[in-house]
Amino acid sequence: MNLIERRIADNRAAFSDEEESLFGVTIEPMGSPVLGRCQGREVILAGTNNYLGLTYHPELMQAAEAALHDHGTGTTGSRMANGTLPHHVALEDALKKFYDAPSALAFTTGFQANLGVIAGLCDRDGVLLLDADCHASIYDGAALSGATVYRFRHNDVADLERKLKRLQDQAGNVLVIVEGIYSMLGDTAPLAEICDVVQSYGVALMVDEAHSFGVLGATGRGLAQECGVEDQVDVVVGTFSKSAACVGGFCVSRKHDFSLLRRDMRAFVFSASLPPSVVATATAALGVMAAEPERRKNLWHNAERLYGALANMGLEVGPEISPIVAVTLNDPEGAVTAWHGLLDKGVYVNLVVPPAAPDGKSLLRCSLSAAHTDEHVNQMIDAYRSIVA
């Protein structure tokens, strides 16, 4: 058995046919950001991270169509070679304006933004201190960097401070990384307190706002804006694949000129750049986010309704109201049954089973959208009620 055959055999042994079938369920779009067809039935999409519901927004679609028509399907090159079109510069200018920041870089995915920024900032002399619940792309970026990697307990500022105290001699090499909204349970980082600690030890701070961009803050800039600490954050990383309804990643900084660092970011230098249609979509999304703040308001209205209803049913929900409403269940088999039960009632959510979910538990993870109506949320609540009964 060669390496590849052995790896396939290991996975065949580790996962049941049902688990395999649930991995990468196909969703057929139905011309709506929140309706689709899954396993043969029409469903409300409540697990797509489409927070602002912009995937069919006319301005985004027109921008994409025009760029596709005028500039073709792809760039066929990296940003450092032939892959920077005027569209990429316009997107970075729009990001600078949106964030009121002097510096912005666009990457091909959010995952690559984390790889590029972390491995670009840190080398073997670097020290990374990660919140324990950081996304896989942050852990992979950390491993890629060659830096020494430590983690602190999730959202535990006292543990962060304890660890920073031990790293005082290396403060000039330390980068702390947290997220705005954590993707599984939807909880936010205690960012104001984290900033206080980080400032007092004189270390750098990066915030991944993948799930909070467009969702939190007066103008949708994320948790740092919500907490009033934007000027204390060294670099924000985000993605266009959620609230901006396309794909791509970015970093922005109000404190530093990241354009001078881009040649250190291999994911930026050696990846083909985003196609013009996607870049145009992301740029248009920034405009819509600014012009239609009512979307954020409706998103939070929906979040409050669903979170409150599920908590009242006695379900174990996350620690705070969030557009991500995750119900924790104790056994994976029960979670799979409940997931099918929700689907039978016309509601698609994400099923997360061990080891992706911690402590041997499983999650039914719902992500709400501004495009969900009260009726959609009612249907979600009724579906959850049916699996509780």
Added chain:
Amino acid sequence: MSELAVLERDTILRFVGEIAPDVKASSKDDIQDTIGLSSIQVLELIEMIEDEFDILFPLNDLADIRTVDELAAAVKKLRDV
């Protein structure tokens, strides 16, 4: 394993027992393949070790550690710095 890492070994075995109470673990066992701790449980174990011994344990070192004895030796080395 150095005999000097006995305290670390015994402490780690106690923590493993708390995380996986149904497993009878020995210090020569592979932490993941034999004892059966998941990657998340290994990180939980590292948190307990960091608290107990007041050290910072680099995640980078985990790549070279398979058994409880190897982990105990690594912890001992960090404590001696």
